[in-house]
Amino acid sequence: MKNKRASIMQQIIIQIILIGLIFAIFLMATAERANARDVKQQVLEKQIALLIDSAEAGMNFEIRKMNVNGLVESVEVRDGKVFVRVEGLSSIKGYPYFSKYSVRVRDDGDKFVVSVR
Amino acid sequence: MKKRGQMGEGIITIYRLLMVTVVAFIVFGVGSISYSYYIDVRDAEARILAREVSNCLSPNGILNLDSIKEKEYGEILSYCGISQLERFYVGVNIFDSSEKEIAKMYEGDSGALWVKELFLAGNAVLGWSAKNVELINKFNPGYFEFNHSVFILKDGKKTEGNIKIEALVSHEF
Numbered sequence: 042m043k044n045k046r047a048s049i050m051q052q053i054i055i056q057i058i059l060i061g062l063i064f065a066i067f068l069m070a071t072a073e074r075a076n077a078r079d080v081k082q083q084v085l086e087k088q089i090a091l092l093i094d095s096a097e098a099g100m101n102f103e104i105r106k107m108n109v110n111g112l113v114e115s116v117e118v119r120d121g122k123v124f125v126r127v128e129g130l131s132s133i134k135g136y137p138y139f140s141k142y143s144v145r146v147r148d149d150g151d152k153f154v155v156s157v158r
Numbered sequence: 159m160k161k162r163g164q165m166g167e168g169i170i171t172i173y174r175l176l177m178v179t180v181v182a183f184i185v186f187g188v189g190s191i192s193y194s195y196y197i198d199v200r201d202a203e204a205r206i207l208a209r210e211v212s213n214c215l216s217p218n219g220i221l222n223l224d225s226i227k228e229k230e231y232g233e234i235l236s237y238c239g240i241s242q243l244e245r246f247y248v249g250v251n252i253f254d255s256s257e258k259e260i261a262k263m264y265e266g267d268s269g270a271l272w273v274k275e276l277f278l279a280g281n282a283v284l285g286w287s288a289k290n291v292e293l294i295n296k297f298n299p300g301y302f303e304f305n306h307s308v309f310i311l312k313d314g315k316k317t318e319g320n321i322k323i324e325a326l327v328s329h330e331f
């Protein structure tokens with residue numbers, strides 16, 4: 042009788058551990074998703090596009106490579122779109138801007154400088 | 159006999175562990191594919207767009223209608239040098255001091271107006287669950303309306319008037 046109780050207790054403990062593990066996986070997955078590289082990339086591309094759109098001719102702005110959104114490896118502007126490579130994740134679609142001015146990006150050591158002319 | 163039973167239980171435990179791992183991986187996989195963030199900046203874009211059109215049409219608070227050809231009334235974004243026309247709709251109504259419309263300019267996808275009205279009226283989400291509303295909300299265009307007074311220069315005469323600019327920005331996907 043005692044052995045049977047012990048066995049049931051053992052099973053319950055194992056099940057509790059398994060449920061705990063699943064919860065831990067879910068929590069980790071959610072945290073990972075919130076800090077995912079594609080989200081950081083989306084934030085950076087949209088922020089840069091909005092800055093370009095609202096900039097007047099002659100303005101420059103800088104993007105630090107060691108950014109709060111991760112390591113920015115490249116910033117490119119082509120075909121009216123901004124492409125940002127963050128922590129090894131290349132941008133496929135980019136984000137469009139509509140500024141009527143010409144936009145250039147240059148690598149300047151620890152930062153990228155975006156010039157609106 | 160007891161040893162055999164213990165072995166059987168051990169195998170069942172391993173089998174259970176494997177099943178739980180498989181289920182956890184499936185849930186994690188499906189979750190990471192379907193749960194994606196969309197950062198909506200369309201309202202901000204609509205605001206910037208309206209400001210750009212306003213600066214283009216009345217740079218110093220003076221709207222020179224004589225300098226804009228009538229055929230350009232339907233190509234106002236191109237007139238202002240703005241690209242990405244497929245995502246935008248801009249409508250400009252110009253009124254004189256007696257609130258009479260004297261000119262109307264526009265360009266872009268006017269279908270966005272219809273979608274916006276659908277969302278404003280609530281017809282697009284009527285009877286939908288909160289989750290489904292969230293799913294279709296990404297089709298709700300960014301919107302900004304901008305009214306201000308201007309001096310209008312028409313046929314060489316300078317009069318007071320008003321300008322109303324409506325800017326809509328659709329999704330980029």
